[in-house]
Amino acid sequence: MKSASLATEYHSDRQADDDHELASTCKALGHPVRIRILQFLKRVDRCICGEIVETLPLAQSTVSQHLKILKEVGLVIGEIEGPRTCYCLDKEKLTRLKKLIAGL
Amino acid sequence: MKSASLATEYHSDRQADDDHELASTCKALGHPVRIRILQFLKRVDRCICGEIVETLPLAQSTVSQHLKILKEVGLVIGEIEGPRTCYCLDKEKLTRLKKLIAGL
């Protein structure tokens, strides 16, 4: 059961979904360390977690948390390769973000 | 006194400033209500606070807080007009955001 609220008066459900997607993606980008991680991944294309940890003045567990957040919104993909995890950007998701931002 | 840390190894100060600007701007965008406010301001160009409150299912104080956050990062400008405040987008800041996002 879904009631129309004042808040959706001017917005289709489709639009509301976009709003939430954009907000949650931006929230994930709302920390300088996570921006750095994205830029690093763009430069190196793909790398294992340990390399990312080396570039940052943070504990391994903290970096792993940031990577988890980026994974949850789909900006980053992590593939398990034996004992390690290989990370890379999801370029499609990044493109979609750019499109949503450009529409503001 | 500024020491070079491992974290800045691949980043100029200029780049670090951009990272922080982008992160804090994205952080401000990281809530669906604030996305809605920006879109509403785009549609109506400019309006007083009360009109924004009417479009949202939130208390006036809550909306005022969201507007404060958008003002702090410069996405929104608030001009006091007598007893009320007139809000509008800062299109230059929005353009800069789009540029920074496009560079990711």
Add this chain to the structure above:
DNA sequence: ATCGGTTATCGTCGATAGGCGATAAAGCAT
């Protein structure tokens, strides 16, 4: 089977975010 290397998760802590009602502040009108 155990060890070494790598990454994810847990638990904890202080700080911040997000919501609200109540109240202050400011300008206009009476």
Add this chain to the structure above:
DNA sequence: ATGCTTTATCGCCTATCGACGATAACCGAT
């Protein structure tokens, strides 16, 4: 001066964030 309208701020509460160390989980090699 008193009110009325509008907006900002305060205080409170709960929930989430961000950092860390410790530990678990996983795999490959010995």
